[in-house]
Amino acid sequence: MDKLYSIKPQTAELFRAAQLPVAPVVDLIMRALHEDLDGGVDVTSVATVPAEQTATLDLAARSAGTIAGVVPAVAVFDIVGGDDMSASVLVADGSQVGAGEVIMRIDGFTRQLLTAERTALNLLCHLSGVATATQQWVQALAGTGAQVRDTRKTTPGFRALEKYAVRCGGGVNHRMSLSDAALVKDNHVLAAGGVAAAFAAVRTNFPGVPVEVEVDSLAQLEEALTAGADLVLLDNYTPDQMRQAVAINQGRAVLEASGGLTLDTAAAVGVTGVNYIAVGALTHSAMALDIGADLRTAAPDIVAVD
Numbered sequence: 001m002d003k004l005y006s007i008k009p010q011t012a013e014l015f016r017a018a019q020l021p022v023a024p025v026v027d028l029i030m031r032a033l034h035e036d037l038d039g040g041v042d043v044t045s046v047a048t049v050p051a052e053q054t055a056t057l058d059l060a061a062r063s064a065g066t067i068a069g070v071v072p073a074v075a076v077f078d079i080v081g082g083d084d085m086s087a088s089v090l091v092a093d094g095s096q097v098g099a100g101e102v103i104m105r106i107d108g109f110t111r112q113l114l115t116a117e118r119t120a121l122n123l124l125c126h127l128s129g130v131a132t133a134t135q136q137w138v139q140a141l142a143g144t145g146a147q148v149r150d151t152r153k154t155t156p157g158f159r160a161l162e163k164y165a166v167r168c169g170g171g172v173n174h175r176m177s178l179s180d181a182a183l184v185k186d187n188h189v190l191a192a193g194g195v196a197a198a199f200a201a202v203r204t205n206f207p208g209v210p211v212e213v214e215v216d217s218l219a220q221l222e223e224a225l226t227a228g229a230d231l232v233l234l235d236n237y238t239p240d241q242m243r244q245a246v247a248i249n250q251g252r253a254v255l256e257a258s259g260g261l262t263l264d265t266a267a268a269v270g271v272t273g274v275n276y277i278a279v280g281a282l283t284h285s286a287m288a289l290d291i292g293a294d295l296r297t298a299a300p301d302i303v304a305v306d
Helices: 009-018 022-037 043-048 070-084 110-141 159-168 186-192 195-205 218-227 239-249 263-270
Strands: 054-061 086-089 102-109 147-149 182-184 211-215 231-235 254-258 276-278 291-296
Touching: 009 022, 009 070, 022 070, 022 110, 022 159, 043 110, 054 110, 070 086, 070 102, 070 110, 102 110, 110 147, 110 159, 110 263, 110 291, 182 186, 182 195, 186 195, 195 211, 195 218, 211 218, 218 231, 218 239, 231 239, 239 254, 239 263, 263 276
Parallel strands: 147 276, 182 211, 211 231, 231 254, 254 276
Antiparallel strands: 054 102, 054 291, 086 102
């Protein structure tokens, strides 16, 4: 895997449509493949599979869920197989899938299919798990007017992909990095000398950046609203406190609930009138969706011996 690899034009178009950055995702895939091969070759496949053998590999769901990760999975097969491999997407990212349903079908040399299989599945299973978890929150909040939103509690190097998976599951992305929006948390408030002082410092130094302020009391909420916060994060508020916060806010800022939230309490929080529910577990604790790889190939010729 030492030479430079690229993805096909049609795969690049999939990236554009998904609003995924090509370069960092391809870099992540290359590092995963290097990790898997460790500077050598796939010894099992080289030993057991004839070099010219071709096959079809099906990536199929073993359980129901929401699919995400088809786009980077296609890129894996592009990188490993190039023009010798052809991937067909049967279930698009963001779609619901049932157990047994084939998500992708890839044709190519058997050795290359088996070499690419695990990296593609690692991405597809993990990201589909994030999307499936997000969809569960979306369903729990249905009819409440609130939306589920992710956090920066992402796997290092996977942020763009995990936040993409949240979108595939019907969720909303929070900031992508520390530079595109400000979130004034309790430690910032302590360092700056108060909510108003912290907000003013950010607004003065970065006037074009949206500013969200985390508050843990109704008194702090009043202070943040008076200062002019665009968004306010209600940290560990009870549903009753959230309703009071909505009444105090009177639409002046966007309100986001955070801390100790579960699927069981999602609807009760959603009906308080908050705009967003922040759930770090979407990315840091999502269980991988069970997806398997099934190889289909013609059996080798058997020579009868008298």
